[in-house]
Amino acid sequence: MSLSTDDVKRIASLARIEIDDTQAQATQAQLNTIFGLIAAMQAVNTAGIEPMAHAQEVFQRLREDAVTEADHRDAFQAIAPAVENGLYLVPRVIE
Amino acid sequence: MFESSLSALAARLAAKDVSSRELAQAWLDRIAALNPTINAFITVDPGRTLAEAAAADAMRGAGRAGALTGVPIAHKDIFCTDGWLTTCGSKMLSNFVAPYDAHVIQRFKAAGLPSLGKTNMDEFAMGSSNETSFYGAVKNPWDPTRVPGGSSGGAAASVAARLSPAATGTDTGGSIRQPAAFTGITGLKPTYGLVSRYGMIAFASSLDQAGPMAKSAEDCALLLNVMTGFDPNDSTSLDREKEDYARDLDRPLAGLRIGLPKEFFAEGLDGEVAAAVDTAVNELKKLGAIPVEISLANSRLAIPVYYVLGPAEASSNLSRFDGVRYGHRAPEYTDLNDMYAKTRAQGFGAEVKRRILIGTYVLSHGYYDAYYLQAQKIRRLIADDFSEAFKVCDVILGPTTPGTAFRIGENSDDPVRMYLNDLYTIPANLAGLPGMSLPCGFDSGGLPIGLQLVGNHFCEARMLNVAHQYQRATDWHSRMPTNL
Numbered sequence: 078m079s080l081s082t083d084d085v086k087r088i089a090s091l092a093r094i095e096i097d098d099t100q101a102q103a104t105q106a107q108l109n110t111i112f113g114l115i116a117a118m119q120a121v122n123t124a125g126i127e128p129m130a131h132a133q134e135v136f137q138r139l140r141e142d143a144v145t146e147a148d149h150r151d152a153f154q155a156i157a158p159a160v161e162n163g164l165y166l167v168p169r170v171i172e
Numbered sequence: 173m174f175e176s177s178l179s180a181l182a183a184r185l186a187a188k189d190v191s192s193r194e195l196a197q198a199w200l201d202r203i204a205a206l207n208p209t210i211n212a213f214i215t216v217d218p219g220r221t222l223a224e225a226a227a228a229d230a231m232r233g234a235g236r237a238g239a240l241t242g243v244p245i246a247h248k249d250i251f252c253t254d255g256w257l258t259t260c261g262s263k264m265l266s267n268f269v270a271p272y273d274a275h276v277i278q279r280f281k282a283a284g285l286p287s288l289g290k291t292n293m294d295e296f297a298m299g300s301s302n303e304t305s306f307y308g309a310v311k312n313p314w315d316p317t318r319v320p321g322g323s324s325g326g327a328a329a330s331v332a333a334r335l336s337p338a339a340t341g342t343d344t345g346g347s348i349r350q351p352a353a354f355t356g357i358t359g360l361k362p363t364y365g366l367v368s369r370y371g372m373i374a375f376a377s378s379l380d381q382a383g384p385m386a387k388s389a390e391d392c393a394l395l396l397n398v399m400t401g402f403d404p405n406d407s408t409s410l411d412r413e414k415e416d417y418a419r420d421l422d423r424p425l426a427g428l429r430i431g432l433p434k435e436f437f438a439e440g441l442d443g444e445v446a447a448a449v450d451t452a453v454n455e456l457k458k459l460g461a462i463p464v465e466i467s468l469a470n471s472r473l474a475i476p477v478y479y480v481l482g483p484a485e486a487s488s489n490l491s492r493f494d495g496v497r498y499g500h501r502a503p504e505y506t507d508l509n510d511m512y513a514k515t516r517a518q519g520f521g522a523e524v525k526r527r528i529l530i531g532t533y534v535l536s537h538g539y540y541d542a543y544y545l546q547a548q549k550i551r552r553l554i555a556d557d558f559s560e561a562f563k564v565c566d567v568i569l570g571p572t573t574p575g576t577a578f579r580i581g582e583n584s585d586d587p588v589r590m591y592l593n594d595l596y597t598i599p600a601n602l603a604g605l606p607g608m609s610l611p612c613g614f615d616s617g618g619l620p621i622g623l624q625l626v627g628n629h630f631c632e633a634r635m636l637n638v639a640h641q642y643q644r645a646t647d648w649h650s651r652m653p654t655n656l
Contacts, residue, residue, distance in 0.1 A: 088532050094520070094528065095514050095516070096517065104526065108530065110587065111587060111588060114475065114591070129552035138407060149271065159501070168506075
């Protein structure tokens with residue numbers, strides 16, 4: 078398997094990371110080396126093996142549906158790039 | 173004093189021979205003198221440190237002192253620390269003053285250990301050399317032209333250069349153990365789930381685990397006693413009875429079965445490292461331990477598996493850095509998507525971007541089964557190898573790293589060569605097992621060599637026992653760089 082520059086640009090776009098042609102070319106070479114390393118996995122027969130998603134067999138705990146936190150909005154918004162009236166500001170998305 | 177163990181410092185505090193404020197000031201002075209050379213700390217804030225030290229003195233005055241109250245320590249800049257700049261080594265968080273404390277920080281605060289500052293690290297803990305930090309490379313105190321390892325390289329260098337009595341670190345694929353090995357200190361990654369990940373900036377959530385870094389196994393045991401404990405704010409935190417990790421330190425090693433994985437002594441291991449580890453095995457034999465050859469046949473696949481699972485989890489975790497709620501936001505953009513893309517292009521460094529791209533790809537439609545699922549299946553094979561091994565041995569022993577500290581810049585253009593550094597440390601993360609590194613000698617260039625121990629789940633006390641007995645019989649752990 079080998080990634081093209083267009084593949085790299087498509088992945089970067091999915092990951093929301095701006096990338097120009099020069100960067101895409103340099104990244105393409107590095108990613109292909111890394112995928113060369115990863116390719117060692119493909120020869121392994123894993124038929125019937127249960128995927129291991131986690132280090133411990135843990136289950137999602139449930140708790141009472143009750144308020145446990147105080148209101149930290151002001152503290153949290155004090156470090157935001159742009160807020161107004163308690164709302165986070167982003168560029169207009171709906172005309 | 174800078175050589176003192178944590179219990180020796182605690183004893184002096186208890187005897188009112190010294191105050192926490194005096195200790196904190198002494199270490200702050202040493203940091204001010206040496207950090208410009210080592211670059212172990214990103215943030216030092218003497219005002220905050222001394223206020224925390226004064227609070228510790230007040231705690232002691234009020235008769236509420238615990239075992240380590242008043243002993244100052246350093247925290248990796250991955251832990252959110254209320255009121256402190258918390259950068260995770262990234263430009264993305266270069267303006268982020270955390271609005272709350274990580275659980276680890278809460279526990280150290282409650283125990284009265286003042287913070288000396290926030291230590292340098294590879295950006296978002298992605299690296300094995302500390303060179304990916306936005307705040308510049310950390311220098312290895314044993315040789316400033318060399319890396320201290322990573323990602324907890326600042327923490328390791330701060331302990332090695334005696335800029336802090338001890339430090340916190342985190343380990344996703346070896347980030348406590350590899351820098352501990354490179355700087356001649358002792359570091360422990362606990363069983364997954366023992367230490368809460370709440371407020372610890374996430375890299376790969378199924379692997380990330382915080383642990384202590386210090387001058388000895390005994391110090392690590394005392395720190396682990398503070399760090400561990402159930403936390404409802406972390407869904408993977410284990411609700412277990414509290415244990416004393418120092419309880420077995422003095423247990424004799426007679427009859428201890430140490431498993432030597434033949435794969436960890438094969439091609440690729442530096443000759444001097446192999447010799448030092450062999451000598452350590454002989455030392456343990458003298459103490460009554462019995463070596464047993466074991467096989468971790470699938471461990472050769474740990475790096476490929478890790479470079480699928482780690483980036484997959486990272487690409488998801490790091491999607492939160494979008495310039496909306498905190499951290500860097502690009503100064504100019506045309507629309508919302510452009511704001512995200514420019515913010516992330518500017519805020520993340522090259523290695524972090526590479527891993528996000530790998531993760532995005534392996535999780536994308538059509539590739540998920542071949543990469544992500546296949547990696548999870550092999551992860552089970554790797555974990556099963558350990559289960560088999562622990563039927564015939566009590567603790568696994570081998571080198572922490574294939575070689576000693578490399579030169580700054582030596583591997584930075586070759587990601588794959590850099591990744592191979594974590595060959596022996598990654599398997600324990602994949603299996604969720606506790607692992608530690610302790611010094612076992614020096615190479616001909618005077619660089620420290622690390623010995624790795626891996627225990628079965630929840631066998632930290634036994635592992636610390638082995639390490640402590642080894643450190644009673646040897647003095648590698650008490651050596652410090654003389655060139656500072």
